[in-house]
Amino acid sequence: MNDDPVNESPDGALPEPEAPDRDAFDRLVAADPAAHVAARPGVLRAKVEAWADAPSSGPELSDGGHGSPAGAAGSDGASGSDGASGSDGAAGAGDELAVRRRRRVPTLVAAAVAGAVVLGGGGYALGARTGSGEASDASAVAEAAGFAVPGSAQPQVAGGADARSDASGESGAQGLGAGREQAADSAVSSAGDQAWARYYGRTTFRESGLSQEGGSAAAYAFDARAAASAETAARVAQAFGVEGQVRDDGWSWAVGSQDGSGPQVWVARDGRATVGYTNPSLDPWQCEAAEDGMCPTPPATSVDDATAATALADAMRSLGLDPAQFEVRVEPRSGEDATRWATARRVVGGTLTDDTWSATVSDAGLVWLDGALADVVALGEYAVVSPAEAVRRLGDPRFGASSPIMPLVDDGLARDVMPAQEPAPAPTVPEPPTQAGAIPWPVTDVTITGARLGLTEMWLDSGAVVFLPAYELSNAEGYTWSVIAVVDGSLDFAAPLG
Numbered sequence: 001m002n003d004d005p006v007n008e009s010p011d012g013a014l015p016e017p018e019a020p021d022r023d024a025f026d027r028l029v030a031a032d033p034a035a036h037v038a039a040r041p042g043v044l045r046a047k048v049e050a051w052a053d054a055p056s057s058g059p060e061l062s063d064g065g066h067g068s069p070a071g072a073a074g075s076d077g078a079s080g081s082d083g084a085s086g087s088d089g090a091a092g093a094g095d096e097l098a099v100r101r102r103r104r105v106p107t108l109v110a111a112a113v114a115g116a117v118v119l120g121g122g123g124y125a126l127g128a129r130t131g132s133g134e135a136s137d138a139s140a141v142a143e144a145a146g147f148a149v150p151g152s153a154q155p156q157v158a159g160g161a162d163a164r165s166d167a168s169g170e171s172g173a174q175g176l177g178a179g180r181e182q183a184a185d186s187a188v189s190s191a192g193d194q195a196w197a198r199y200y201g202r203t204t205f206r207e208s209g210l211s212q213e214g215g216s217a218a219a220y221a222f223d224a225r226a227a228a229s230a231e232t233a234a235r236v237a238q239a240f241g242v243e244g245q246v247r248d249d250g251w252s253w254a255v256g257s258q259d260g261s262g263p264q265v266w267v268a269r270d271g272r273a274t275v276g277y278t279n280p281s282l283d284p285w286q287c288e289a290a291e292d293g294m295c296p297t298p299p300a301t302s303v304d305d306a307t308a309a310t311a312l313a314d315a316m317r318s319l320g321l322d323p324a325q326f327e328v329r330v331e332p333r334s335g336e337d338a339t340r341w342a343t344a345r346r347v348v349g350g351t352l353t354d355d356t357w358s359a360t361v362s363d364a365g366l367v368w369l370d371g372a373l374a375d376v377v378a379l380g381e382y383a384v385v386s387p388a389e390a391v392r393r394l395g396d397p398r399f400g401a402s403s404p405i406m407p408l409v410d411d412g413l414a415r416d417v418m419p420a421q422e423p424a425p426a427p428t429v430p431e432p433p434t435q436a437g438a439i440p441w442p443v444t445d446v447t448i449t450g451a452r453l454g455l456t457e458m459w460l461d462s463g464a465v466v467f468l469p470a471y472e473l474s475n476a477e478g479y480t481w482s483v484i485a486v487v488d489g490s491l492d493f494a495a496p497l498g
Helices: 022-031 043-053 092-102 110-118 133-146 160-168 180-184 190-197 230-240 305-318 387-393
Strands: 203-207 214-223 252-256 265-267 273-280 324-328 340-347 351-362 365-372 375-382 444-461 467-476 478-483
Touching: 022 230, 022 467, 133 305, 133 324, 203 387, 214 444, 230 252, 230 265, 230 273, 230 305, 305 324, 305 340, 305 351, 305 365, 351 444, 351 467, 387 444, 387 478, 444 478
Parallel strands: 203 444
Antiparallel strands: 214 375, 214 467, 252 265, 265 273, 273 365, 324 340, 340 351, 351 365, 444 467, 467 478
């Protein structure tokens, strides 16, 4: 990723971004559950211009400043408090929350949703630590809505999201551990880049003081067969009062409006039985086309944290889910937000996973909802390798050692004001190596001193979603790597790539 600041043209316009990979972009759009929702005239323009005018009081991020979903500091699902953010909550708000808003707009077409993924992410590493409020606030919100106590589950071993992205090409195991690009992009300062660089490239691993004894651990999976059906779509439509007949769209079953003018529900044919609901009539950004092509900016919402969390919990209960099996987070307010955004992460086997329900709530009610209806089923106990053997796997090409996740609280990465960058040295013409001299071939030697056995979420090539035992391995500096913990005998190395 390019870490250079974005340059503006003399008239203040931003330069045209580079086009994303077309195939990857098309796959992203095709997979979007809102692909068939049409945008209302004037809405997109008004929202984009409103976001562009929003002030940002935090430090600028590099264009690739997103971090690991489970490895970044502060991503444990704690709820933000009601009211304006404090000094920490303000930092990076214009960047991170703009991305969040793009993700939760219910009436935008798939291209806009996909664009938020392609262009967004730049605020995650910093945004993970900008939530306002104390732990007691988060607990009170969770208790009021019926969710699990925040922090009661152990964090997921990082890598699930990357395991999903790698399913189309790279091996699933290589996705563990935040991935090369994601871990590299979590560095948000030049100091961090320098610290990270020494672990990027040729690396050897050894362990110190880790156990040589293996064991066993439970694994889980989603079973979407019962939930992914036309009958479920009809049941969801009844729960939310959406009228109409179930139609088969090929990738999903849907009920309701097809043009974005009215409420709609859908249930996807995927490994999660992904369900979605949208009601544009409750969207404060919704408006008919104005004569000048502009829609007015809606007023700030009065919805507080507890109300947003309760709206999500009630919606989940109406679909047969127990909020007590999830940890909730309500996104902190930013400026004049017209809606509130709440997310609930599923707890599986005592682990807080990245499988998430999300809701957008306005003063008028629930605007948007999405999540997984598939049942979580136990796959039984798997034998797992010892922590020492897990370290040896980091050097085994079959497991594709993950790049490290940086400890954001170190090396100035979590400071409100980033340190001034040292000027780059003047460029010089390099000298060639001496004849028959030694060729520079730097290798970093890492000593792993800590190991935590947990679960990681992975998407298999078939589209099935599993939660498998994995190790999070760390060195004395707090950098972490991860690798699957299941023994070789339970891994099918001869399985064809998808």
